[in-house]
Amino acid sequence: MSEQLPAGAKRIADRHPEIWQAYTKLGAACADAGPLDAKTRRLVKLALAVGTGSQGAVHSHVRRGLDEDVSEAELKHVALLAISTLGLPKAVAALTWIEDVTDPE
Numbered sequence: 001m002s003e004q005l006p007a008g009a010k011r012i013a014d015r016h017p018e019i020w021q022a023y024t025k026l027g028a029a030c031a032d033a034g035p036l037d038a039k040t041r042r043l044v045k046l047a048l049a050v051g052t053g054s055q056g057a058v059h060s061h062v063r064r065g066l067d068e069d070v071s072e073a074e075l076k077h078v079a080l081l082a083i084s085t086l087g088l089p090k091a092v093a094a095l096t097w098i099e100d101v102t103d104p105e
Helices: 007-015 016-032 039-050 055-065 071-087 088-102
Strands: none
Touching: 007 016, 007 039, 007 071, 016 071, 039 071, 055 071, 055 088
């Protein structure tokens, strides 16, 4: 499992597997706690990553979204929705981070 993780998360998972197991169990419990479907949960998590300004989390949620058949258009729409709430500069940064994954050069 941990070999597919970003480097920082992999270090935690490898060095502290009991913490990583608890963390993943918490994530699963949170996902199962409400009525949102998997695609909506992924888009919400992407929006939260955008809102916190976490480039790494945005990259991660975009990669996972693509693996889960969330379309590029849906992922990019999250950045556009951020314009009125977070402001144009943060939304442009988010779109850039999304495109790092969807449109690599």
